[in-house]
Amino acid sequence: MATIEQTTEIGAPAHRGASPGHDPHATATGVPNTKLAMWIFLASDCLFFGAFIATYLLYRGRDKVGPGPKELFDIPFTSATSFILLMSSLTMVLALAAIQRGDERRLRIWLLATALLGATFIAGQVFEFTEFNHEGLNLNTNLFGSTFFILTGFHGAHVTAGIIWLMSLWGMASQGRLKQGDSEKVEIAGLYWHFVDVVWIVIFTVIYLVPQPAAPGGG
Secondary structure, three states, X not given: OHHHHHHHHHHHHHHOOOOOOOOOOEOOOOOEHHHHHXXXXXXXXXXXXXXXXXXXXXXXXXXXXXXXXXXXXXHHHHHHHHHHHHHHHHHHHHHHHHHHOOOHHHHHHHHHHHXXXXXXXXXXXXXXXXXXXXXXXXXXXXXXXXXXXXXXXXHHHHHHHHHHHHHHHHHHHHOOOOOHHHHHHHHHHHHHHHHHHHHHHXXXXXXXXXXXXXXXXXX
16 A cells, blocks of 8 residues: 555646646646757757858858849849838737737738738848849859858748748648647747847848949959
8 A cells, every 4th residue: 555655646646637827738838848858949040040140141252253232232122022021020910919819810811911921021132142142252252252152041941931831820720720729830940030030130221222342453
């Protein structure tokens, strides 16, 4: 009998329900595993973007041949596409707010709007890349071409992945498989999307707004 009682007592914590609102998937930090994994991924991604941005800054203004930023950049156009991408952060917030209050119709609307705004940004980037290529700038033209296309292309790949993610969530919501209790899925997607937007602010400032130094031997 004593053995049975001891076994029951030892096993009790595993079977007793935790306090209301306790997340069984939470880590010791109180953050759910999936959200913690996303934060770790974003932290590691910061290192990649930081390396590419540092490389761009290290080699900027060192080209002696080929077209440069002053001949190619259309600041108003890129500013417009940047504004569109930043507006998608607002629609992402609205999508999360919608699922948290159980409004599935508005959830679908805002998820689709976010994906469409992101796709518009990517379309603008493709147009810009095409125009630069017509002007003679590509990965092999000079240091500016290599660092510019790698940095902005890496970011564009992240936006594209985010669009696919958002469309998958929209598909789930359209099939009724994304309910109020699944709000964490939208929240994690939102973390990724906001990260992509913030990174673009840094990239846009560094590449398009910070004045370019004069090339070696230039006037």
